[in-house]
Amino acid sequence: MTELAFQDQYADEYAHCYGCGRLNEDGMKLKSYWDGEETVCRFTADPKFSGGYPGFLYGGMIASLMDCHGAATAWAAKARTVQQEATRFVTASLKVDFRAPAPTNVELEVRGKINEIKGRKVVVDLTLSAAGKLCAEGSAVMVEIPINRQEG
Numbered sequence: 001m002t003e004l005a006f007q008d009q010y011a012d013e014y015a016h017c018y019g020c021g022r023l024n025e026d027g028m029k030l031k032s033y034w035d036g037e038e039t040v041c042r043f044t045a046d047p048k049f050s051g052g053y054p055g056f057l058y059g060g061m062i063a064s065l066m067d068c069h070g071a072a073t074a075w076a077a078k079a080r081t082v083q084q085e086a087t088r089f090v091t092a093s094l095k096v097d098f099r100a101p102a103p104t105n106v107e108l109e110v111r112g113k114i115n116e117i118k119g120r121k122v123v124v125d126l127t128l129s130a131a132g133k134l135c136a137e138g139s140a141v142m143v144e145i146p147i148n149r150q151e152g
């Protein structure tokens with residue numbers, strides 16, 4: 001893909017997230033893009049992120065991938081809807097149902113779909129799949145940081 005990832009359009013002060021901040025040297029630098037009306041983020045996890053059984057990802061990392069992609073999806077949805085750049089979304093709530101083990105060393109696909117946009121709140125439905133198989137699904141309530149809170 002040649003277009004700029006959502007996370008690469010965040011203002012510098014919002015670009016330090018461990019999961020997706022382009023300015024976090026030690027972070028995972030997740031990248032999210034539009035794919036029609038949905039959004040997509042692809043990531044292959046190193047086996048060092050295994051859970052209790054070798055070769056499968058630990059749940060916190062699955063939640064992280066869905067969390068960062070959810071926040072990015074909310075940002076992009078707001079920008080597309082109101083035609084002006086949003087600040088940054090933080091996670092108010094994240095629900096994850098783990099449906100099947102997610103492998104390491106295999107490209108994972110995280111997909112987001114806008115469920116609701118209301119004021120500063122965006123609700124995003126999320127899935128995480130490996131080779132077409134659903135491994136996790138859930139939803140996130142993302143809330144935009146108001147501009148005046150940056151000073152507080």
Ligand SMILES: CCCCC/C=C\C/C=C\C/C=C\C/C=C\CCCC(=O)SCCNC(=O)CCNC(=O)[C@H](O)C(C)(C)COP(=O)(O)OP(=O)(O)OC[C@H]1O[C@@H](n2cnc3c(N)ncnc32)[C@H](O)[C@@H]1OP(=O)(O)O
Pocket residue numbers: 013014088089090091092093118119120121141143145149150151152
């Ligand atoms: C990432 C960049 C950070 C930049 C920081 C810049 C300046 C610093 C100053 C303030 C920053 C504030 C927060 C950011 C701090 C650290 C974030 C690090 C990034 C992450 O690592 S992120 C993962 C962890 N995350 C958090 O660290 C969030 C902690 N939390 C909060 O900061 C508040 O809790 C917040 C902002 C989420 C909401 O507070 P609020 O007062 O602004 O908004 P309010 O309560 O009015 O909710 C508005 C609408 O969201 C609905 N709603 C709210 N909470 C809900 C819930 N739990 N479940 C279902 N719906 C919920 C309401 O029902 C209403 O919806 P409706 O209008 O339909 O009723």
